Structure formats: structure tokens, C-alpha cells
Amino acid sequence: MDLGARLKGRHVFVTGASGGLGEHFARLLAGCGAAVTIAARRVDKLEALVGELREAGAPHARAVPLDVTDEASIAAAMAAVVADGAPPLDVLVNNAGVAASEPAVDVTADIFDRVMDTNLRGPWLLSVAAARQWRDAGRPGVILNVASILGLRVGKGVGPYAVSKAGVVQMTKVLALEWARHGIRVNALCPGFVLTDINRDFFDKPAGQQIVKRIPMRRIGTAEELDGPFLLLVSDASSLMTGSIVAADGGHLVSEL
Numbered sequence: 001m002d003l004g005a006r007l008k009g010r011h012v013f014v015t016g017a018s019g020g021l022g023e024h025f026a027r028l029l030a031g032c033g034a035a036v037t038i039a040a041r042r043v044d045k046l047e048a049l050v051g052e053l054r055e056a057g058a059p060h061a062r063a064v065p066l067d068v069t070d071e072a073s074i075a076a077a078m079a080a081v082v083a084d085g086a087p088p089l090d091v092l093v094n095n096a097g098v099a100a101s102e103p104a105v106d107v108t109a110d111i112f113d114r115v116m117d118t119n120l121r122g123p124w125l126l127s128v129a130a131a132r133q134w135r136d137a138g139r140p141g142v143i144l145n146v147a148s149i150l151g152l153r154v155g156k157g158v159g160p161y162a163v164s165k166a167g168v169v170q171m172t173k174v175l176a177l178e179w180a181r182h183g184i185r186v187n188a189l190c191p192g193f194v195l196t197d198i199n200r201d202f203f204d205k206p207a208g209q210q211i212v213k214r215i216p217m218r219r220i221g222t223a224e225e226l227d228g229p230f231l232l233l234v235s236d237a238s239s240l241m242t243g244s245i246v247a248a249d250g251g252h253l254v255s256e257l
């Protein structure tokens with residue numbers, strides 16, 4: 001089965017695509033022939049990526065400014081995704097996220113709110129906005145939430161992040177249950193550690209290197225190793241899957257206790 005071919009002509013909205021995994025997913029989707037709309041706060045990075053994608057043969061690539069912590073920005077972005085003759089939205093990828101690496105006793109209310117607002121409240125509001133578009137148009141839709149194995153297990157010094165991602169896992173199941181009758185599927189991808197800006201500093205430190213030793217495969221992943229599960233979950237190849245939580249982690253979740 002050619003998973004990529006199933007994305008041809010589909011309109012996919014990817015948040016947090018100004019770097020890291022989101023940028024990688026946007027390139028992957030555009031390469032499959034999807035009409036990709038990318039969003040984040042750093043619009044200059046988005047515009048550069050759109051230019052590159054169009055030059056590489058993806059004429060429908062577009063950028064939309066978005067701060068997922070800001071309700072008005074979410075409303076404007078969701079309107080812009082389908083404005084100016086753009087095709088109706090088919091897939092929302094809630095990928096934008098932030099990490100915080102303080103021990104719990106040092107977590108201020110501001111840090112807690114920033115992580116929750118970005119990782120949980122934003123994806124909730126975006127999902128609801130997308131679901132309203134699909135329900136009102138009588139169209140099916142797909143939502144992929146990029147959670148984390150830290151939504152399923154715990155680690156020290158990543159409290160708010162782990163709590164937010166556990167919320168994303170539960171949100172995925174709640175929305176899958178409520179929206180199945182509208183033809184809207186909601187699934188989550190839980191990557192293990194994949195080297196990007198979000199964790200580069202951490203894996204340079206001894207604590208990061210210690211963690212790698214506890215991963216059964218003894219290595220962190222590459223973005224390319226998420227391509228298979230990602231394309232499965234955003235395409236109709238997963239037509240019977242909703243409320244599914246899919247890990248891609250080198251076996252980290254089954255590490256020995």
C-alpha cells in the first residue's frame with residue numbers, strides 16, 4: 001500500500017511547522033501531493049518553507065500566522081485556512097508544542113500555564129474549530145494530535161509537559177468518542193525521543209545520555225522514522241482507527257522497571 005499516494009490532493013493543516021517535526025511533516029505531506037497549510041508564530045520561517053515547497057512542486061502550500069495560546073489567533077487561522085479559494089480542510093495536525101525542564105518545585109504558574117496553553121488548550125480549541133467546520137459542511141475530517149510517550153509514562157523534571165501530553169491522550173479519546181458520528185476521526189501519535197530543537201540541549205547533557213541507555217533500541221529516533229505512522233494516521237489507510245494512541249519510540253514505553 002502506498003500511504004503517500006492517499007494524501008494526494010488532501011488539504012492538511014499542520015501547526016508548529018516553523019521547525020522541528022512540524023517542518024518535517026509539512027515537507028513529507030507536500031512531497032505526497034497534499035495541499036499543505038502551515039502555521040506557527042515565526043512567520044518568516046513559514047514563508048521560507050512555503051517558498052521552498054512551491055519551488056519543489058507544491059503550488060498549494062500556504063502559511064498562516066498562529067499563536068495557539070491565543071483564542072483570537074486560532075479563530076483567525078482557522079478562517080484563513082479555508083479563505084481565498086483554498087480547498088476545504090481534510091486533516092488537522094496538532095503538532096505545535098513546548099517543553100519545560102524545571103523540577104516540579106521550581107515550576108511557576110507562568111511556566112505551567114505556558115505549557116498547558118500551548119500543548120493542551122490550543123489543540124483543544126483548534127480541534128473544536130475544525131470539527132465545527134466539518135460538521136457544518138457535512139464533511140468528514142481527521143485530526144492527528146502529536147502527543148508524547150510522556151503522556152503515557154512519567155519522567156523527572158518534565159512535570160507540566162507530561163501532564164499536558166497525558167491530557168492530549170485523554171482529549172484524543174474524548175473527541176474520538178463524541179465525533180465518530182460526524183465522521184471525524186481523532187488519533188494521537190506518541191513519539192519517543194526524536195532529535196529536534198525542543199530537546200537538543202537536553203540530549204547534549206549527561207542526563208540526556210543516561211536516558212538513551214534506558215531505551216531498548218539504545219538510540220533516539222529520527223524524524224523520518226515517524227513518517228510511516230504519521231502517514232497512516234493522517235490518511236484514510238487508518239479509516240477504522242479512531243481514539244487510537246500510537247507510539248513510535250524504539251521500545252521506550254516497554255523499558256524494564
Ligand SMILES: NC(=O)c1ccc[n+]([C@@H]2O[C@H](COP(=O)([O-])OP(=O)(O)OC[C@H]3O[C@@H](n4cnc5c(N)ncnc54)[C@H](OP(=O)(O)O)[C@@H]3O)[C@@H](O)[C@H]2O)c1
Pocket residue numbers: 015016017018019020021022039040041042043066067068069094095096097098118146147148149190191192193194195196197198199
Ligand atoms: N522531538 C521529540 O523528541 C518529541 C517527542 C515527543 C513528542 N514531541 C512533540 O512533537 C511536537 C513538535 O516538537 P518538536 O520536537 O518539533 O519541537 P520544536 O522543534 O521546538 O518545534 C515546535 C514548534 O511548535 C511551534 N510553537 C510553539 N509554541 C507555539 C505557539 N504558541 N503557537 C504556535 N506554534 C507554536 C514552534 O513554532 P514558533 O516558535 O514559530 O511558534 C515550532 O514550530 C510537539 O508537540 C512535541 O511535544 C516531540
